[in-house]
Every structure is written in C-alpha cells, then in structure tokens.
Amino acid sequence: MKRTNNVIKVFIAAMSLFSVVFLSSCSKENLQNKSVQNGSVSNSTVANTPVAVWNFDSSFNESKQHLKGVAHKNATFTSTSAARDGIAAFLSPKNGFVSYNNAGTALPNLTTGLSGDFWVFAYPKEGGAQCIWCIPQVTDLNGDPSFWPDQHVLLDGYNSAQGDSGLIKVMFKLNKNVPYNEEWTQAGGIPKFYHRWSHIQYSYDGGTSQYTLKVNGQTYFDHVVLYNSGDTTTRQPAGNLAPNPSPHGVLIGAFQNQWNAGVFGPPEVWMLPFKGKIDALKIYDKSIF
Numbered sequence: 412m413k414r415t416n417n418v419i420k421v422f423i424a425a426m427s428l429f430s431v432v433f434l435s436s437c438s439k440e441n442l443q444n445k446s447v448q449n450g451s452v453s454n455s456t457v458a459n460t461p462v463a464v465w466n467f468d469s470s471f472n473e474s475k476q477h478l479k480g481v482a483h484k485n486a487t488f489t490s491t492s493a494a495r496d497g498i499a500a501f502l503s504p505k506n507g508f509v510s511y512n513n514a515g516t517a518l519p520n521l522t523t524g525l526s527g528d529f530w531v532f533a534y535p536k537e538g539g540a541q542c543i544w545c546i547p548q549v550t551d552l553n554g555d556p557s558f559w560p561d562q563h564v565l566l567d568g569y570n571s572a573q574g575d576s577g578l579i580k581v582m583f584k585l586n587k588n589v590p591y592n593e594e595w596t597q598a599g600g601i602p603k604f605y606h607r608w609s610h611i612q613y614s615y616d617g618g619t620s621q622y623t624l625k626v627n628g629q630t631y632f633d634h635v636v637l638y639n640s641g642d643t644t645t646r647q648p649a650g651n652l653a654p655n656p657s658p659h660g661v662l663i664g665a666f667q668n669q670w671n672a673g674v675f676g677p678p679e680v681w682m683l684p685f686k687g688k689i690d691a692l693k694i695y696d697k698s699i700f
Contacts, residue, residue, distance in 0.1 A: 462695060465691075467501045501664065503685050506685070509664060510660060513660060514659070522586065524615055530610055575603055586651045665684070
C-alpha cells in the first residue's frame with residue numbers, strides 16, 4: 412500500500428510540474444502575442460518590417476535606427492504587470508518624456524508612405540493637447556522657421572462632459588510648396604479611450620494618397636487625402652510626403668517646445684505635458700493597410 416501511495420505521489424508531482432511548465436510557457440507566449448490575440452492588429456502589420464521600434468522593455472533606446480534615448484522629468488518604466496506588451500512600458504507619472512538627439516536616416520525620409528502602430532494608456536487633460544510622439548523640425552522646405560514638427564500624434568480637445576471618450580490628431584507634411592503643407596486628420600468620440608490601453612494604427616500611401624486610421628480595430632478614416640494648392644479651388648490628391656530638411660531628433664511624450672525652448676520657442680499654454688503610458692511603438696516607411 413505504501414508503494415502504491417508513493418507511485419501516486421510521484422505521478423501527482425510530475426503532473427504538477429508539467430502544469431507549471433505548460434502554464435508558464437503559455438503565459439509567456441500570451442504576453443508576447445497580446446496585440447495579435449485581441450484582433451486589432453491587421454495581418455499586413457505583422458507581415459511588414461518597421462524602420463523604427465521602441466519596445467520600452469526597461470530601455471528607452473530604439474532598436475532599428477539605434478537611437479539613444481534620454482529620460483526627462485522622471486520618465487520611467489512600468490512594471491511587467493502594468494505593461495501592454497513585453498516586460499515594461501514607457502511611463503510618465505506627470506510630465507515625463509524621452510528625447511533622442513538623432514532621428515536616424517529612415518525617419519526624416521518617410522516620403523512615399525508611412526505608418527504608425529502603438530499602444531497608449533492615457534489620462535484626460537482639459538485646456539490643451541498632449542503629444543504622444545513627434546519628429547521635431549527646425550526649418551521648413553523654404554528655410555523658414557517651422558512651428559510644427561515633421562510627424563506628430565496628439566491627444567486633444569478633452570472636456571469633462573466627454574467622459575472617457577477621446578480625440579486623436581495625426582499630422583504629417585505634404586511635399587507641396589504651399590504656405591501650410593501640414594495635413595491634419597482627427598478622430599473624435601472614441602469610446603472607452605482613457606484610463607485603459609488603446610491601440611492606435613495609422614497609415615498613408617503617397618502613391619494613392621490613401622489615409623487610414625484605426626483605434627482598437629475600429630476604422631475611423633479610410634479615404635483619399637486632398638489638398639488645396641492655394642491658387643485654385645480644385646483639390647488634388649496629396650501625393651508624396653515632404654522629407655524633413657532639418658531633423659532635430661525624436662520626442663516621445665512631449666512637444667518640441669517643451670524639450671528645447673531655445674530652438675523652438677517656449678511652449679504655448681495649450682501644450683500640456685503627457686501623463687500615462689506608451690508601449691510597442693513602431694514606425695513603418697509604407698502603408699500597412
């Protein structure tokens with residue numbers, strides 16, 4: 412009888428060990444594939460190769476262009492349990508951000524197309540906008556001072572009556588010699604946006620002028636971008652994007668004015684510091700949709 416009990420104990424112990432190993436393996440796999448499992452990532456996103464990647468796994472460094480990040484104002488990392496993907500995420504408890512003195516070669520030259528893909532856990536702020544990421548620009552194509560960055564993603568237009576619904580603005584610059592070549596698109600009324608993780612994906616194809624914006628798998632924009640040349644009322648397809656003639660690094664979690672007022676001028680009152688988390692930021696040199 413003792414021998415039988417021992418055999419049973421050995422069997423139970425073996426099954427317990429198998430269960431722990433199996434569950435740990437599954438948990439790790441689930442952690443690595445969170446974004447795929449929730450159905451909000453397109454197959455084209457998975458198939459394409461990004462030109463810039465920020466995993467934020469306890470490092471602010473970018474892994475494709477080998478950009479070195481510098482943390483400001485208590486920017487730090489989340490715990491693994493608070494991250495969306497991997498072992499950590501970028502965390503701004505109040506007004507933290509990360510700067511990169513160099514933008515690399517690919518990011519300032521996203522001319523024939525671009526895409527952005529990232530997760531954000533934001534907190535609402537009234538009275539202005541919060542910057543998710545941007546590529547600062549010193550001068551425009553004509554050599555004049557540039558107020559806006561080359562690429563820009565904002566959270567904007569919040570008031571308490573909206574509850575937890577959000578508004579996102581995406582800006583890129585057209586390769587057109589017009590007074591204002593910034594192309595802005597915005598999606599508002601995004602439900603259940605704040606105080607939780609939201610998945611943002613946007614893309615632009617210079618060959619077709621097609622722009623797409625998705626939030627948590629829901630398509631908010633999918634249309635051809637048109638522009639007005641200024642000397643005609645006929646709006647034309649936007650075409651390719653402008654290269655950045657004066658890149659000044661990359662910023663995550665701040666406006667360029669908040670980083671370097673000496674170069675870009677002091678921040679305006681509506682430029683609010685970002686509060687929240689960002690994870691798995693990827694930039695592509697083509698449309699992913």
